[in-house]
Amino acid sequence: MENNEVLGRKGPSRRAFLSASAVTAVAAPIVSHAAPAGAAPAGAAVAGTGSALTGRGPSGDLRALLRQVDPARIQATVLRLTQFGTRHTASSQTDPVRGIGAATAWVFEQMQAIAATSSGHMTVQKQTFVQPVSNRIPVPTTITNVIATLQGTASPQRFYVVTGHLDSRVTDVLDFTSDAPGADDDASGVAVVLELARIFATRQFPGTLVFATVAGEEQGLYGSTFMAQQMAAAGNDVQGMFSNDIVGASQAWDGTKPDPFTVRLFVEGIPTAVTSSQISIMQAAGGENDGARRLCRHQHHHAHLERQPRAQPGQVRGVIRETTSPDWTDVINVGSVTTVTLDIAKDNVQFGLRAVDSAGNRSPVAFPGVVTS
Numbered sequence: 294m295e296n297n298e299v300l301g302r303k304g305p306s307r308r309a310f311l312s313a314s315a316v317t318a319v320a321a322p323i324v325s326h327a328a329p330a331g332a333a334p335a336g337a338a339v340a341g342t343g344s345a346l347t348g349r350g351p352s353g354d355l356r357a358l359l360r361q362v363d364p365a366r367i368q369a370t371v372l373r374l375t376q377f378g379t380r381h382t383a384s385s386q387t388d389p390v391r392g393i394g395a396a397t398a399w400v401f402e403q404m405q406a407i408a409a410t411s412s413g414h415m416t417v418q419k420q421t422f423v424q425p426v427s428n429r430i431p432v433p434t435t436i437t438n439v440i441a442t443l444q445g446t447a448s449p450q451r452f453y454v455v456t457g458h459l460d461s462r463v464t465d466v467l468d469f470t471s472d473a474p475g476a477d478d479d480a481s482g483v484a485v486v487l488e489l490a491r492i493f494a495t496r497q498f499p500g501t502l503v504f505a506t507v508a509g510e511e512q513g514l515y516g517s518t519f520m521a522q523q524m525a526a527a528g529n530d531v532q533g534m535f536s537n538d539i540v541g542a543s544q545a546w547d548g549t550k551p552d553p554f555t556v557r558l559f560v561e562g563i564p565t566a567v568t569s570s571q572i573s574i575m576q577a578a579g580g581e582n583d584g585a586r587r588l589c590r591h592q593h594h595h596a597h598l599e600r601q602p603r604a605q606p607g608q609v610r611g612v613i614r615e616t617t618s619p620d621w622t623d624v625i626n627v628g629s630v631t632t633v634t635l636d637i638a639k640d641n642v643q644f645g646l647r648a649v650d651s652a653g654n655r656s657p658v659a660f661p662g663v664v665t666s
């Protein structure tokens with residue numbers, strides 16, 4: 294585990310880890326009135342405007358998909374990965390049994406076998422580059438990501454990315470010869486990536502899904518950074534990314550017992566790609582990027598996200614929360630419009646817009662007027 298693992302943090306990628314911005318073109322500014330004199334307190338203002346936002350459980354499709362998750366297969370993958378002895382980034386690239394090279398070859402084989410079930414919709418590549426010398430890379434080192442891409446059907450330029458890191462380490466990050474089985478950190482994440490790829494491969498989704506094992510993580514996030522740079526250079530619209538690192542740990546780093554139902558969510562406060570005029574809107578509305586709020590709370594699942602619709606007129610909802618609330622609480626059906634005036638005080642609440650399709654699938658929430666992609 295490397296702290297602050299962020300896809301695109303160092304590169305030109307427009308959106309960081311789990312940054313979502315889906316609603317897009319219809320997200321014209323919500324024009325809000327200033328609070329009238331004697332306005333009710335924030336709670337009352339909201340309650341009088343929208344209806345309570347209720348959670349949405351997994352759809353039947355998603356439940357069927359989740360039932361296919363095979364714990365025994367995940368466990369077998371973790372065990373197999375520990376048998377490479379070490380997967381240290383500087384370990385052997387050529388030894389057929391021990392080291393990062395053998396582990397990479399094995400993952401590539403697994404991915405290829407999975408892709409073979411996809412009727413040609415999933416492709417697998419080894420993404421290799423040479424990382425120059427740095428403080429944790431004593432000699433120029435070949436680093437290889439293994440990337441399975443399930444091509445989207447309707448909007449393939451829209452990407453969701455799932456990763457785990459293949460490399461492992463012992464306490465001394467430069468020690469590449471000692472055994473470093475890395476069952477939890479991060480064979481567990483790789484096992485999740487492979488299992489999700491297996492389950493998703495036989496299905497098709499509107500957007501493109503990427504299942505990747507990244508390497509060079511313990512040396513400084515090199516694999517994921519390179520992948521993010523490549524995706525940015527290719528113009529991929531990465532709307533969300535799930536990094537699986539130490540999955541299912543029974544203890545947190547500080548010895549506390551983690552809440553198994555919590556997913557950590559990282560969003561750029563000000564998205565990298567916004568223009569100065571868009572920043573002005575954000576400043577005027579008093580908000581940052583709320584796009585990914587609810588993106589993966591409550592065990593929202595990847596498939597669920599992928600089913601989320603793009604906005605079209607007639608399918609737009611406004612969502613509202615108190616400035617002190619961590620989550621959206623109220624919803625207003627905006628209807629077939631691209632601009633709407635809400636009679637509530639913008640000083641009291643945060644706004645967002647999302648698309649909703651006829652099946653009730655909801656897009657991630659976009660900040661009004663900011664996202665234009």
Ligand SMILES: [Zn+2]
Pocket residue numbers: 294295458478479510538539
């Ligand atoms: Zn890790």
